[in-house]
Amino acid sequence: MSKIIKNLKQFSTSNDRFEGAHLLCPGCAHSIIVRELLNCTDDNLVIANATGCLEVCTAVYPHTSWDASWIHIGFENAATAASGAEAMYKTLKRKGRLKEPDKPVKFIAFGGDGATYDIGFQFLSGAVERGHDFTYVCLDNEVYANTGGQRSSSTPRGASTTTTPAGRVSYGKKRYKKDMVAIMAAHGAPYVAQVAPNKWKDMVKKYQKALSTEGPVYINAMSACTTEWKFPADQTIDVSDLGTDSLVFPLYEIENGHKLTITYRPRNIVPVRDYLGVQGRFKHLFKKENQHIIDEMQKAVNEKWELLQRREEAGI
Amino acid sequence: MEFLGWDQLEAGAVIPSFEDKNSDIVKLKQEERNYAKTNSYTASVADWRVFKPVFNKDVCIDCQNCWVFCPDTAIVARDKDMLGIDYDHCKGCGICAEVCPTNPKSLIMFFENDDNDTALSQWPEKKKKEK
Numbered sequence: 001m002s003k004i005i006k007n008l009k010q011f012s013t014s015n016d017r018f019e020g021a022h023l024l025c026p027g028c029a030h031s032i033i034v035r036e037l038l039n040c041t042d043d044n045l046v047i048a049n050a051t052g053c054l055e056v057c058t059a060v061y062p063h064t065s066w067d068a069s070w071i072h073i074g075f076e077n078a079a080t081a082a083s084g085a086e087a088m089y090k091t092l093k094r095k096g097r098l099k100e101p102d103k104p105v106k107f108i109a110f111g112g113d114g115a116t117y118d119i120g121f122q123f124l125s126g127a128v129e130r131g132h133d134f135t136y137v138c139l140d141n142e143v144y145a146n147t148g149g150q151r152s153s154s155t156p157r158g159a160s161t162t163t164t165p166a167g168r169v170s171y172g173k174k175r176y177k178k179d180m181v182a183i184m185a186a187h188g189a190p191y192v193a194q195v196a197p198n199k200w201k202d203m204v205k206k207y208q209k210a211l212s213t214e215g216p217v218y219i220n221a222m223s224a225c226t227t228e229w230k231f232p233a234d235q236t237i238d239v240s241d242l243g244t245d246s247l248v249f250p251l252y253e254i255e256n257g258h259k260l261t262i263t264y265r266p267r268n269i270v271p272v273r274d275y276l277g278v279q280g281r282f283k284h285l286f287k288k289e290n291q292h293i294i295d296e297m298q299k300a301v302n303e304k305w306e307l308l309q310r311r312e313e314a315g316i
Numbered sequence: 317m318e319f320l321g322w323d324q325l326e327a328g329a330v331i332p333s334f335e336d337k338n339s340d341i342v343k344l345k346q347e348e349r350n351y352a353k354t355n356s357y358t359a360s361v362a363d364w365r366v367f368k369p370v371f372n373k374d375v376c377i378d379c380q381n382c383w384v385f386c387p388d389t390a391i392v393a394r395d396k397d398m399l400g401i402d403y404d405h406c407k408g409c410g411i412c413a414e415v416c417p418t419n420p421k422s423l424i425m426f427f428e429n430d431d432n433d434t435a436l437s438q439w440p441e442k443k444k445k446e447k
Contacts, residue, residue, distance in 0.1 A: 008384055035389065234409055234410030234413065236409075
């Protein structure tokens with residue numbers, strides 16, 4: 001049975017299963033996202049973690065920050081490890097060899113955007129197609145932050161990274177971000193959602209729905225990265241606020257591959273320019289010769305928002 | 317604690333989080349748990365800080381915004397009350413001070429070497445709303 005969380009005060013009585021003194025940067029949104037997922041349920045958890053910031057920082061020998069079963073796996077196969085564990089659990093349950101067969105167990109896989117959008121893509125696709133009962137959470141910080149800030153296919157257009165540096169010749173990455181949520185919805189996954197750490201209630205609601213859904217679930221979590229997005233460590237929640245309010249990261253969910261629901265409509269929509277302005281990786285876009293990129297980005301965001309609203313109305 | 321070198325560890329080695337085998341860990345508060353020495357709860361990142369948050373109980377309304385947004389599990393909240401900051405695990409990022417909604421803020425960042433009592437005596441007055 002899922003835990004009932006009415007308000008923040010009640011939520012704060014949860015006993016944390018993700019311990020402090022991990023080595024993620026101060027102000028990293030990864031741990032906010034992970035903590036909320038681990039706090040929103042009382043069930044036992046089996047967690048597979050793809051290589052990335054989260055994995056290398058939470059299990060530095062001799063310490064571990066996880067109070068749940070956690071497996072360190074290669075860059076590409078978090079989804080594979082979770083589906084394998086789930087298949088074994090089902091088999092043992094059928095054969096009656098589990099010590100506590102009545103205890104609910106949830107299977108979770110964590111991956112960064114590199115592990116999800118690029119390297120682990122076919123493995124995730126396979127696991128979703130096979131229909132394993134697990135939840136895949138992509139911590140989307142739009143860059144390979146762990147290895148020094150290389151571009152990934154999640155990096156947005158115009159961002160300066162170490163492999164797409166902005167300068168006299170280039171304005172940064174030239175391609176748009178891959179729409180992973182739509183791709184996973186197209187797999188026919190029963191539940192796909194996009195969350196952001198600043199909207200904690202929306203996030204908890206979606207997590208609980210995800211964990212109670214039978215079948216593969218994909219969650220794309222916006223994770224503001226202080227180091228690679230280049231903003232001060234205490235601004236994580238403010239930058240996330242700008243991301244959701246400017247609709248660069250619209251919060252919505254898709255059920256059964258088609259039923260789209262927008263879960264957060266900002267009261268005042270902020271221009272994309274404000275969201276870009278607080279981040280050092282977009283600093284060069286405010287030069288005179290690059291201004292047209294901002295206008296193009298605003299146009300793309302508007303079109304995406306229009307499309308989401310139309311899809312929600314039509315229910316297809 | 318004795319640490320093994322990289323060439324002494326076996327492939328597939330397990331790091332335990334707790335000394336005992338308790339499968340109901342979610343029902344225990346952090347101070348009731350029997351942490352193993354390999355749990356990062358026993359470690360400290362206090363030396364990362366340049367600024368530290370100082371907590372003023374008198375202004376706090378127990379909204380728990382700091383608890384939910386703390387990336388380092390460093391806000392101690394028990395039974396819906398905000399008790400204070402776990403200075404062993406706080407890295408001084410300043411998110412808690414930023415999300416604090418009270419006026420004046422009940423969490424303010426001070427320089428790491430400042431004394432907490434001195435900091436509390438310098439607490440700012442309530443700001444009037446600008447018209």
